[in-house]
Amino acid sequence: MQIISTANELASYLNTVKNNGNIGFVPTMGALHEGHLNLIRTSKQNDDTTICSVFVNKIQFTNEDDFIKYPRNIEQDIKLLEQVGCDCVFIPTQEVVFPIDYKYEIFNLGKIEHILEGLYRPGHFQGVCNVVNRFIELIQPNKLYLGIKDLQQCKVIEKMIHLKKYEPAVELIFCATSRNEKGLALSSRNKRLSNDAKNKALILIEMLKSAKEQILSKSSNLDTIKQFCITTILTNGFESVDYFEFADQHFELVNDSSTNQNPVYILTAATIEGVRLIDNIIIGYETNS
């Protein structure tokens, strides 16, 4: 596996591989787990060259403490990437990704930027779009792999790709959420949880599934389901619930007074042991999400 940290090294590497066929790209912030590795494996199946980036993107953090505490373990990451046969890992410094004179873009993302994660993390999605856009410029991948664990991020990047007119040169591939054997969505942030909190955190997926069942069986209205799920999460060890919401196919929030009451996505964010976790489920989607 090639280990690259500068833009020049990256450009020479790309020169050697671009005639071999498709390049698949998996952006990450490291502290890799099976969820990330599954994205790499999917790219390995589809593409001739798989490149993974490991970069903790400061501008997408709205909380300094969260950025400082974000788990980092680059040696272990390199080992895992080698084991799954990743062809190249790009581990740039801040200056390589965003040089001092870099002109950050402001993306016109519309309403999606300000709801759910965007409401609780103002500026987060502009930070995400800037870094992904920058990596697309540097790597020029044919395929970009994202996990639906971060469903809103998938939708936001889809919008950015559309705004930048990157399609069809860059194809987006959304991959299912990887979970542990009990159902907890894998996340780098789980490393900061005690075993007790990891067990308690299962209530998130349990409530997402319960909400989905109640919607499918039409047994309760949305506001009642939401109140039940939030209360149950809070009584099962979570300190706070930022949101437990429903969104339609256009990613607009849905409640009992909406004109459109056909939720397609159920999304939640909640904090346990000071660690903020997110998860979601898709109605009418039968795999592990």
Ligand code: AMP
């Ligand atoms: P991160 O390192 O958290 O920025 O994530 C990098 C990529 O891995 C993003 O596309 C995430 O959505 C994806 N990812 C993170 N956790 C999971 C998971 N449990 N299952 C599937 N994809 C994931």
